[in-house]
Amino acid sequence: MPPTVSPTTAGSLRLVGLTKRYRTGDQALSDVTLEVPPGQVLGLIGPSGAGKSTLIRCINRLVEPSAGRVFLDETEITALHAGGLRRARRRMGMIFQEYALVERLTVMENVLSGRLGYVSFWRSLFRRFPPRDIENAFRLLERVGLTEHADKRADALSGGQRQRVGIARALAQEPELLLVDEPTASLDPKTSRQIMRLIREVCAERGLAAIVNIHDVALAQQFMMRIVGLRAGRVVYDGPPEGLTPAVLTEIYGEEDWGPLKPAQTDEEADDAAGIPDDQDIARAL
Amino acid sequence: MSGAGQPLWRRRSRAAELLRWLGWLLLVLLFVVCWTLMTQEQIWEFVWDAPTQAADLFSRMVPPRWSYMDSLWLPLWDTLNIATLGTLLALLIAVPVAFLAARNTTPSLLLVRPVALFIIVASRSVNALIWALLLVTILGPGLLAGVIAIALRSVGFIGKLLYEAIEEIDTRQVEAVRATGAGPAQVLDYGIVPQILPAFAGIAVFRWDINIRESTVLGLVGAGGIGLQLKASVDVLAWPQVTLIFIVILATVIASEWLSARVRRALI
Incomplete structure (x- = not known):
């Protein structure tokens, strides 16, 4: 029997026993089971080399997991072949460390990508995207x-600015889930x-789930739900x-000596931690 | 100062130092031996005579026969065409070969890549003049042999530099395009091509510049262009014409060098 997921909500992610061992012998992931x-x-926090990037890349199979299964709603991503995998990847927007924009293309081309x-292929080769896509971009x-x-x-x-382009590119996919690697x-x-x-x-506006790799514990505490x-x-x-x-x-x-860990250290941060950002905050963020 | 426990630093140990001196000594000895071997059959009277001979040849070469220019325009135009068409033909072949040879884009590391690398090496190991010699025998003398000779020689050059450029691209940009659900051809178009485009343009212009120079001599073996006139003039000892041809070649090479430098600067 497939797992019981409410059919009205999209973008629920389930990892079952996800394991990755690289050919070099490095065991990057061991039996990770997680539901988002x-x-x-x-x-997602952890020291360098803990497998954070591998975990995110196993979800859209930029890295092939060695064992375990990944479900996005009812789709078993780990069971898909080339075409099905590409269609599944459209549902997962990815945001990268160091942005990973195509540097020599324009901002618009990056978003449209x-x-x-x-x-x-021919439409994309001649940059003839549908008007709806351009409007949306x-x-x-x-x-x-x-x-x-x-x-x-x-x-x-x-x-x-580049990371904003990266975010816009991920959202252009109209995804159900964001995979965010050290943004x-x-x-x-x-x-x-x-x-x-x-x-x-943007996650709140679109009801998107997200997995965010973060190095900075204070940042994780300030912005993450879990x-x-x-x-x-x-x-x-x-x-x-x-x-x-x-x-x-x-x-x-x-x-390690972790010192004081309360996220609200300064006035500005206390403001931010207090809750939903007001319009002024958003304006500043832009 | 070394007595007071101060550590004495030396880049090389005494033995290593000695070994280096020995190495240099052997190199000099080798040079001397080779020089003696090379020159033992030299007839030195000819060498002592060289300045007189050179002066004599020079006196017969100047002034250049400027009126000969009228019959050089067409061969010169042929030479430029051989270089340009040869480069274009080479690009058509070399681009797919480079993608098949690059480790990160080849469809098969074990089967396809070695074949592509072999094409590149085979093309690079034969000089354009030798390709032309073979092709004149096969196709008969003329421009076509020249164009194909230039192309065959350039495939390896362009293919090698281009596949190295492809192997050096930033993989994260490619990964990001793949993550959107793009197909393989789209990944190539959005993730890889923009990254290698400057290298590609630079390589193409650089090779065209080299090919201008190479195509000036192809006529020596009958493959068309200004080299044909050069050979004809040398054969009848028409030295003032030879001088003019040298001047024309020099001017062409300078012009092409200037042009390719301009184009390359505009691309970066």
């Missing part, structure tokens, strides 16, 4: 605050918060952000 309900924004799974650029940069080359933008790894603390807030907001801690490819913590006590962090990362 629709609309939940989940933060989110539609590649929907248009034919302009709306997304407006949403992330880059309307006037549409025709600039991606490598002409700043780090924060703020090369951004300054302020820009990092703006990007995280933007991701939270935290999963990974250590050496195993889930060692799964709970609310408030549950990240020094003992838990030691369990995830190993022995």
